[in-house]
Amino acid sequence: MKISMTVNGEAVSGEVEGRTLLVDFLRNDLKMTGTHIGCDTSQCGACTVHVNGMSVKSCSILAAEADGAYVATIEGQANEDGSLNVIQQAFQDHHGLQCGFCTPGMVMAATELLKHNKKPTVAEIRHHLDGNICRCTGYHNIVKSIMAASGQDVSSIAAE
């Protein structure tokens, strides 16, 4: 079937099977491989994108369900001049990533959190990340990065 949507502000369309997942449409049809697949069961969150402003695991909805939607992915997060946005920059500054595979999902999850909660507590951040698995960082620096991105003082959270 033919579908159309807006991805990172650009109108796109494509021909998909009914069973095609949104993540596969993004990766295979649109060749936007920044959104990653880490599991089969919608547990890991590596494929997190925003659909109509809400965080969604793009392996958990069909591409056809996103017909007509506004989709945002990691490729559309940097500032217009290509520099890292506040959240991305905080992840780099505080070493909030290692292999980088879960990172797009983490950034998208963090973006939604900070949209609704400008100054989340550590507990709120950890709770919000329950749908995103990282195997490299032990989460320490991810939580710290999100705290820093929200403008909170992180100098008391363990030294680098």
Add this chain to the structure above:
Amino acid sequence: MPKDSGIGASTKRVEDQRFLTGKGRYTSDINLVNQTHAVFLRSDVAHGRIKSIDTTAAAAMPGVLAIFTGEDFAEVGGNPAGWAITSRDGEPMKEPKRPVLAHGKVRHVGDAYAAVIAETVEQACDAADAIVAEIEELPAVVDMSAALAGGPFVHDEIETNQCFDWGWIEDNRAATDAAIKNAPHVTTLELINNRLVPNAIETRASTADYDPGTGEYTLYTTSQNPHLTRLLISAFVMGIAENKLRVVSPDVGGGFGSKIYHYGEEALVLAASKKLCRPVKWTATRSESFLTDAHGRDHVTKIELACEKDGTFIAFRTDTMANVGAYLSNFSTATPTFLHGTLMAGNYTVPHVYVNVKTVFTNTAPVDAYRGAGRPEATFSLERVIDKCAHELGLDAMEMRRKNFIKPEQFPYVSAAGLEYDTGNYDALVDKLNELADFKGFEARRRLSEADGKLRGLGINTYIEACGLAPSNLTGVLGSRVGYYDAATVRVNATGNLSVMVGAQSTGQGHETAFAQVVSEMLGIDQSSIDIVHGDTAKIPFGMGSYGSRSIAVCGPAVVRATEKIINKATKIAAHMLETAEADIEFKDGQFSVAGTDKSVSFGEVAFKAYVPQNYPVEDLEPGLEETAFYDPGNFTYPAGAYACEVEVDPETGKVTVENFTAVDDFGNVVNPMIVTGQVHGGIGQGIGQALLENCSYDDNGQLLSASYMDYAMPRASDLPFYTVDHSCNTPCTHNPLGVKGCGEAGAIGSPPTIVNAVINALHSAGHTHVTHIDMPVSPARVWAAINAQ
């Protein structure tokens, strides 16, 4: 004042820019023109005889291009174990063939017996569903004791299910036995080191591209070790000439050991690509990862500690059964032996150590090195039995460790398990831990927890590990079938910037940043002018990849040596340019100067002269500025650490919460403190995962019960605390030019016993002194059952 570049600076990672913007390039992100897709059929029984595989209907389905079964690979070689181990009686280990696709029998759930190649993944899946395989289920063996007792045979030709029965050090055996028999006190502990699934968030993936015009193959694959993969495929499995096979590992989304090894899927896509003359791509599902990635740990151990009544150690004796699963993965024979038994003296001056390891075949997925590889198993056994012993004797557990520490003035120290530790200061680590973890304030915190109805426990642990896997001279004696060195090429380009080709392969450790820091420091060249090239056998010298914390400890010195050669040659060129003797040239901050004068040329001018050698003494000096070094160290490196944590146990539910965690490590010199601290964080996260959450569980029939993230408890952000990490007590390694030791596995080695010791301590505080051990994962059910077992 902290440095902002060079060795010792917490330089921000250059690779982060692409990872944070969706421009990373992982294996499954690569799509080739005219590409096809592979899907594997995997056994759903743990042990079975393949009676027939009917592919007729599947072959006729839309998009299907080829179907392979084990028959197609019956004539090719098997994927070998990398280390040959000899049993105590002198017999060589039993080494069954590990085929590309199962042929004749399947031996674990997930064992691949056929593969479909189709135009799309969906078509390949549909066709795979249409293949009818008749597999006669046979009795399976999962439990190691049952396997050794003569259970069903995993391999018909191995009628013991035993791979080897190994003793270390066999000459110590009688003395250790006698010492234990005559000791004033002996503590015995039986424990399990639970099987884990590595779970890199990027699953394994491989794409092969055969070029019929040149006869060359390119394999894109998720590897920690591309040259080894090429070597194994060439020399053992496929017989492809090594110079006709290029292995490329682009960005790799974590490995933790599971991507060191060569797997059959890599050989299958190569064969399929040749048959079809089209690229063939395969990406594992998470379920396939659970079923087929090499698992970790899986020891059943009895350890005895003999000591004086005052806690002075006399002997450690260990009996371990180590599961290798159904086939021998590449490091599976090294992990329970030389990476485990040789560490069984820990940080201690114990006079007698003897280790026996029986390694067992079962109908489970292959087991191999997982973060720490043998050292976590050794440390867990030692540090648990020491805690139990201290409790039995009424001694302070940390003071008992201190009493037995090797002291700084005793280095270099040859341990009773045969390793020569070069440097260390274990008392300094404990002193620092004491301060950072605020042991003095613990009792007050315990009272606060008790007021809240919770039991608070303090757990401690010290560890030593051997990492920087090398040297070849030693590993060869121990049975390795490959060399353990690493290599680097430093290419100074004509315009003065640099490409540094390294044999190490990053799986997220920040090599592009850390290696560049080393070269930048040595040459006085801005880091932004230095590119690190890795992960492509067509570009890099023959290195041995990244595992065993060897990147900076083994490849780092190769980079240093190659850069030293650059400086030596550049000095000759500068001497020619400045019309002076080589001995008069000084090199500092990127400038070559004539001593005592203001005459100088910059590094960039020298580089240009090397490539535009006009008015150049070509009789005495070659043009160009590119050097390679292979580095094979004299010894392992020996990081050590002291860890502490406090847990709260809810006595009503048995739930354990980690309240704080402190790690003090000695990694020798540190190139990038930010990266090193991050490595420790990650290791601790995995260690706490092993201690409290993770368990790879098979039922008695060999069905994997924990085969997805729905069933395998991966640590999430809310399961873990912030960690306090310190590396201020460093004693530089004495036998590599950087003085580095390696940090990647420390957290996973040091944290499991710390957590379990803390839980036992918490239970004892409430009088549950009958609980002397709880196996990992220390789940709420197990803690609750232990509390209520009286």
